[in-house]
Amino acid sequence: MTLVIALGGNAIVRAGERGTAAEQLAALRDTFAVLAPLVREGAVVITHGNGPQVGNELLRQERAADEVPPLPLWLAVAQTQGEIGALIESELAPVAERAVVCLLTHVRVDAGDTAFEEPTKPIGPFYGDDQAKTLERERGWQLVEDAGRGFRRVVPSPAPLEIVEVDAIRALVASGAIAVACGGGGIPVTSRNGKLKGIDAVIDKDRASALLARQLGATRLLILTEVPAVYRAFGTESAEELRELTAEQAAGLLPELPPGSMRPKVEAAIDLARAGGETLITSMEALTDALAGRAGTRVSR
Amino acid sequence: MTLVIALGGNAIVRAGERGTAAEQLAALRDTFAVLAPLVREGAVVITHGNGPQVGNELLRQERAADEVPPLPLWLAVAQTQGEIGALIESELAPVAERAVVCLLTHVRVDAGDTAFEEPTKPIGPFYGDDQAKTLERERGWQLVEDAGRGFRRVVPSPAPLEIVEVDAIRALVASGAIAVACGGGGIPVTSRNGKLKGIDAVIDKDRASALLARQLGATRLLILTEVPAVYRAFGTESAEELRELTAEQAAGLLPELPPGSMRPKVEAAIDLARAGGETLITSMEALTDALAGRAGTRVSR
Numbered sequence A, B: 001m002t003l004v005i006a007l008g009g010n011a012i013v014r015a016g017e018r019g020t021a022a023e024q025l026a027a028l029r030d031t032f033a034v035l036a037p038l039v040r041e042g043a044v045v046i047t048h049g050n051g052p053q054v055g056n057e058l059l060r061q062e063r064a065a066d067e068v069p070p071l072p073l074w075l076a077v078a079q080t081q082g083e084i085g086a087l088i089e090s091e092l093a094p095v096a097e098r099a100v101v102c103l104l105t106h107v108r109v110d111a112g113d114t115a116f117e118e119p120t121k122p123i124g125p126f127y128g129d130d131q132a133k134t135l136e137r138e139r140g141w142q143l144v145e146d147a148g149r150g151f152r153r154v155v156p157s158p159a160p161l162e163i164v165e166v167d168a169i170r171a172l173v174a175s176g177a178i179a180v181a182c183g184g185g186g187i188p189v190t191s192r193n194g195k196l197k198g199i200d201a202v203i204d205k206d207r208a209s210a211l212l213a214r215q216l217g218a219t220r221l222l223i224l225t226e227v228p229a230v231y232r233a234f235g236t237e238s239a240e241e242l243r244e245l246t247a248e249q250a251a252g253l254l255p256e257l258p259p260g261s262m263r264p265k266v267e268a269a270i271d272l273a274r275a276g277g278e279t280l281i282t283s284m285e286a287l288t289d290a291l292a293g294r295a296g297t298r299v300s301r
Helices: A021-039 A051-063 A073-096 A129-139 A166-174 A205-215 A247-256 A262-274 A287-291 B021-039 B051-063 B073-096 B129-139 B166-174 B205-215 B247-256 B262-274 B287-291
Strands: A003-007 A044-048 A100-102 A106-108 A121-127 A142-146 A150-155 A178-180 A187-192 A195-198 A220-225 A230-232 A240-242 A244-246 A278-283 A297-300 B003-007 B044-048 B100-102 B106-108 B121-127 B142-146 B150-155 B178-180 B187-192 B195-198 B220-225 B230-232 B240-242 B244-246 B278-283 B297-300
Touching (some): A044 A205, A051 B051, A073 B073, A121 A129, A230 A247, A244 A247, B003 B205, B044 B073, B051 B073, B051 B121, B073 B100, B073 B187, B205 B262, B230 B262, B247 B262, B278 B287
Parallel strands (some): A100 A178, A106 A187, B044 B178, B100 B178
Antiparallel strands (some): A278 A297, B187 B195
């Protein structure tokens, strides 16, 4: 029974930090100190986001664009899987007291996914008006104006259909190692005539983690985020922490959850619950209580 | 009997190209068309260099340094393992007709290696005089002047001692997948109190590949490079292509081979030959003839 642990952004880059190697290593040290009891035995896969890191990398690509060719977004995602994988291996291996191995992970999406018709996920640096027009013309990007800050590229966020390397992840976990996989939601690829092709998009890392858990036959997914639980009426006076939800109850809650934040996490949990698995959504601070059933939100069938 | 194939720089970025994603994919397509008969069955591991890619990445880091923190070299190596691994998976999987999986690979070196006393490997962009002094002061780098082109950072190139992820590579290969590993010679790490720590250095990718072959009990290493064979008196009128060498003959040849080019390849071949393995050094163009014993240089015990 594999446990998939999805690390949120603040597990790697703390709020207000810029993402130096030393800062990321220190944040991960704290993260794995908390996770220690969960990673010392059993089948464990770690997944993680890459928001700050891919933002930094895309900015680097732009600033050097006159001298060295910028890479497409799917390769920038691959770069961050390498970067963050190496950071995680450094700090997790001594805590887990066993091998930690990062696999480059591709996630297949459908080229016909409606997400490609209307890109919504903002990514990378801000640009001025003229520059935005040039990028639209020369690279075929779509950019949207962000009030007062300039223009920013938006990319599609299609649904993950298949973790390409799932057999390898299973083999690694069976060998006793902890696998680090699906970084940044995975490198998005479409399939054509049996050949996989990288595509510029961003896959939600919690949706990809739930898919991975399902493909591995894992019954447990732990989503670590910034809040201790899922709330009803979050941010209002009548806010109420939810301790246990069925897939159906969770689905009923979706419309009131914030889109790019708690909603995809609960959607991921619903996907897994319908396949017979259980998801625990909580924060690093509340984890110990959540494991004892006194905090966090559990979603199951 | 695992076959380790070490791809040279021109297998991924052709001479005169800048390293766009499209150029790298096209070069790899040609490479794997030639390698097709070798990768369709049996246990295969692909290793590769990262010279142009890590050079590009270090330049990106510098150009954006005022806005986002530059990462240390060992993490830039990790980034290129992600980038090149994703490119290789794209082009190799359809040719090999089986799973291709890239593992982030760390290689342990000795912090006491004499290479750390005198860094010799130039890396990254050129800097002006003032900038060089600032980098020496602020980042503790060593820089050397390159006649007419400015100052360039030099880093140590220590001997590889252990492929950290070798068990995982073995498990993956046993599962039937082709593993992509040791990119750029591996992410250099030193060990202290059982904890591995990234360190700024560059490990020769052929030495790392020979070590991997030894650790895997592999008896065959194929080093692909720009020349069809090892030569005696290379570049002179009496140049002579060498077809077969014992480890001892190869060792006798070392002093006349060019340092950062053919010498480390022959050193790698000697290491493996002494452990009972065989290395074939040849070019992509001469590969078919070399496999039939009509070209290339074989080094064995």
